[in-house]
Amino acid sequence: MTQLLSSIRNGLSRTLAPLRAAYESLPVPVRRWTMPALLLLFFVIALLSPSFLNLYWQQVLIYVGINIILTASLNLVNGYMGEFSVGHAGFMAVGAYVASIMTVWVFPRWGLREYVPYLFPLALLIGGLAAGLTGLIIAVPSFRTRGDYLAIVTLAWNMIVKSVLENVDAIGGPRGFMGMQKLTSVAWVYVWVVITIFILRNLVYSNFGRGTLSIREDEIAASLVSVDTRKVKITVFVVASFFAGIAGGLFAHIIQFINPRSFSILKSTETLVMVYLGGIGSLGGSILGATIYTVLLELLRPLQVWRWVIGPLLLVFLMIFRPRGIMGMREWRFLIPPEERPEVIDALKERIRKKRGPAVAPAASVGASE
């Protein structure tokens, strides 16, 4: 298992090595525009995808994208912060229902029926904000206590959401909610994936992201080097819930029918599998984990119901044999902001060394001791 996962990573980097070499031979100004150009290229491809992909494969791509958003956001809490949240589907449900209510009831009632496709991003945002708000309500009390309580609270949260949705008849109760237009397209999902990864990357490499990592490493030491651990935890949790809500909104507008069962503990477990498969503390890992798992489940369709056994089983094996997953704590280079790359830090170091005078602390004899 361990070997399989590292060989996935190594194989991938070996395959991409020539590409990377080619990239590195480019002059710097060209390099700076490579990333935006590639992003744009993929966007155009995503826009055109309905003309060359059948509906089934479009749908698979959309699921891959939605799962990337779910996985990357949950990774923030479970991977980067080292807490254990098991109720991500609960936030997804909030986003899905709120966004659907916006597009099915609220916008048409405001006389904006024709504009619904254009208001779709707004509906998603409102769904995301609603999920973020519930995230805040969960986070404030649960982070008063330490450690395992978050798992219990989020587990309860997931169940509460499902029960509430089943019992509110106005939004369909156990029958579910429908009437959404099919607004989620490959292009939209692509845009949201890019936004999600961009924002999460910014968070991860900021003061708050480093604070998040320090909480995972040693929470007491973190607070003793001035990290406001409560603020960091709440921020991270709210951001993660927000994106789960966005994923929910996208999900609702591709299957056009949601019911409380879509957001059960099983959905949360699937997300956990993708996080730990791809690798904790890695956005690249989340992209990889979500893609591999989603495609794998599609390929295993002939197994019918039995394929749902694969996910939980995979989770058990991962936790035992390789809790850090494929990319655990590593990152794809293009996801690391330029100023954080080792060679940039080395260059800065040389500049500082030239600038400073001779007033340096008494030297340490490196490696002298046991």
Added chain:
Amino acid sequence: MPLLQIRGLTHYFGGLRAVHDFNLDLEPGELIGIIGPNGAGKTTVFNLITGVYRPTEGEILFNGHHLVGKRSDQIVSMGIARTFQTIRLFRDLSVLDNVRIARFARTRYGVPVALFRLPKYLREEAKSQEQALELLDLLGLADQANWVASSLPYGLQRRLEIARALATEPRLLLLDEPAAGMNPGEIAELMELIQWIRRRFDLTIILIEHQMRVVMGICERIKVLDFGETIAEGTPAEIQNNPRVIEAYLGEEAVV
């Protein structure tokens, strides 16, 4: 005015009295030592000052502000930094990130600024990165900036802990057995380092140490704890000849 004033500090763990009626007046620029046998309550005093525990009784004033009831991160950002008896680095993170994390309270931008990578974020981050590297460079750790902290040799891990504490820009530095596990050569280096950072950063220092050589060598004043009680206080020479100290360290028999 004293930088740190501790009055009647007492702490119980359940029924166990860990610290009893601890008093201290620390003038700016002083370097004092706290010694005592294992379990004497030395580290507990540090934990009480830095808000890890809330004292059962007593008050702590830093620069005129009450510390009791404040969170650790608030206390640290007021200007008190510490190291740990057993090294507590962020082991899986890079040496540079270890130091940058400690600049949390000194880096001023909000969450939205970070999420959207606004100019203020880039400015503050560049500044914070440079300051962290400068500090590493000063302490001779810049070449290891990209290393994972746990891959540093032991002596450098101790040094990194000190660098990380300094990154919070303290006025008062609490060093908890910095010489633990070091060989005589490293201890000599450490003593030099402590005196150097003290001058360079204009620090007031409290040092907990078992190595008599270190305490007697660099501290101006020493407090001796035993079973949570302060049993002696004075200059290194006075402490060395104090019968109660000898008793606490060597047992009663030795005095006779």
